[in-house]
Amino acid sequence: MRGAGGRPAAGWRPQYWLLSVAVAVLLSVAATWWWTEQSALGSRGRLLSLAAGRLPDNVRLTDPPVPRLGRWWRPTSKDRAFLTEIARIRAAAQREPSADNLHSLGIACLLLGEHHRAVTLLRRAHETTPSTAIAIDLAAALIEQGLHAERPDLIAQAIEVLPVLPGSPPAPAVYNRARALEMLGLRERAALAWQAYLVIENSSRWAKEARRSLHLVREAGAAPVQASEPVEREVLERLLPAWAEAFQNGRASEADGALQRATRLATGHEALHGDSLLAAVTRNIAGADRERRLRWAAAVRLFAQARVAYRRRELGACASLARESAARLTEA
Known part of the structure; x- marks a missing residue:
């Protein structure tokens, strides 16, 4: 810039002007880069990047893409940004309940500890558009x-x-399967699953946890097998009575679902502990005709009540209920 007579204007420094242009261009490029990568990351990726301290320890979620800028850029307030992102996800799901939006909202609920709602939303998402990630x-x-x-x-x-995918399944799928088998006490299958996971991924922090779990499963496998009271209680006091109530009231689909879940647990219990009682009960119910199933239903509900009475030390009621249940079982 020049003043009168072609002389440079007072106070003007050409290098300052060039520096200002360079800074403006750099900021514009950085902003464009950040926006592009945040858009590519998606709502779930942004949410997970802000969820420090909230991610579950026992399971793995689908791995989001990692933005290059995310390695050094961090929001000034993660809590505020996290809650803002959840609010945005909720609004998007209400506006358009697509599989992708329901998936994101399900993850948000899981991170907030709302497990039942998370399962409900993720089921809806998977029913809408089944995918491996969901x-x-x-x-x-x-x-x-x-x-x-x-x-x-x-x-x-x-x-x-x-x-169950051909070839190499995603590492989070194998990890979660191994964790579920371990939690159910199916030690041999859990050990095989952990080994399969370590073949896929052996250098991440998840691999370190997998090695620890594999070691614990192997150690537990060498120990004497103990009775699995939680599984017995689940089958005898919740699932089979739920089947019985649904069957007696004509809710066939609900009854079938409860019986299938009871059968799966009973079969695993038998494989692990060598105790065939639960599996025999579920097999007998499954193979019975309608009249015999009705008698089984009555017996199952009475037996569940007897078990509850026993834990409450109501021994008289327990004995009476057990006798009545046995009589119904004899008829069945």
């Missing part, structure tokens, strides 16, 4: 809910929803 995260949510609610049947469901 199946992996649904399995993770089922394991977390099963762990916190002491519901082995939910952990068993996690194994079912995990995809």
Whole structure:
């Protein structure tokens, strides 16, 4: 810039102008780069990048892409950014309940500890558009809910929803399957699953946890097998009575689902402990005709009540209920 007579204007420094242009260009490029990568990361990726301290320890979620800028850029307030992202995800899911938006909202609920809602949303997402990523995260949510609610049947469901893929399945799927098998006490299958995981991935922090779990499973396998009271209680006091109530009231689909879950747990219990009682009960019910199933249903409900009475030390009621249950079983 020049003043009167062609002389440079007072106070003007050409290098300052060039520096200002360079800074403006650099900021524009950085902003464009950041926006592009944040868009590519997606809502789940942004949420997980902000979820420090909230990620579940027992399971793996689908791995999001890692932005290059994310290695050095961090928001000034992660808590505020985390909650803002959740609010944005909720609004998007309400506006358009697509599989992708439901998937993101399910992950948000899981990170907030709302396990039941997370499972519900992820089921809806998987039913809308089945995908490996949603199946992996649904399995993770089922394991977390099963762990916190002491519901082995939910952990068993996690194994079912995990995809069985040809070739090399995703590492999170193998990890979650191994974790579910371990939690159900299926030691031999869990050991094989952990070994399979370490073939796929052996140098991450998850691999370190997998080695620790494999060591614990092998040690437990060498120890005397103990009775699995939680599984017995789940089958005899929750799943079979649920089957009985649904069957007696004509809710066939609900009854079948409860019986299938009981059968899976009973079969695993038999394989692990050598105790065939639970498996024999579920097999007999499955093979019975309608009239015999009705008698089984009555007996099962009475027996569950007897077990509860025994734990409450109501021995008179326990004995009476047990006798009545035995009489119904004789008829069945």
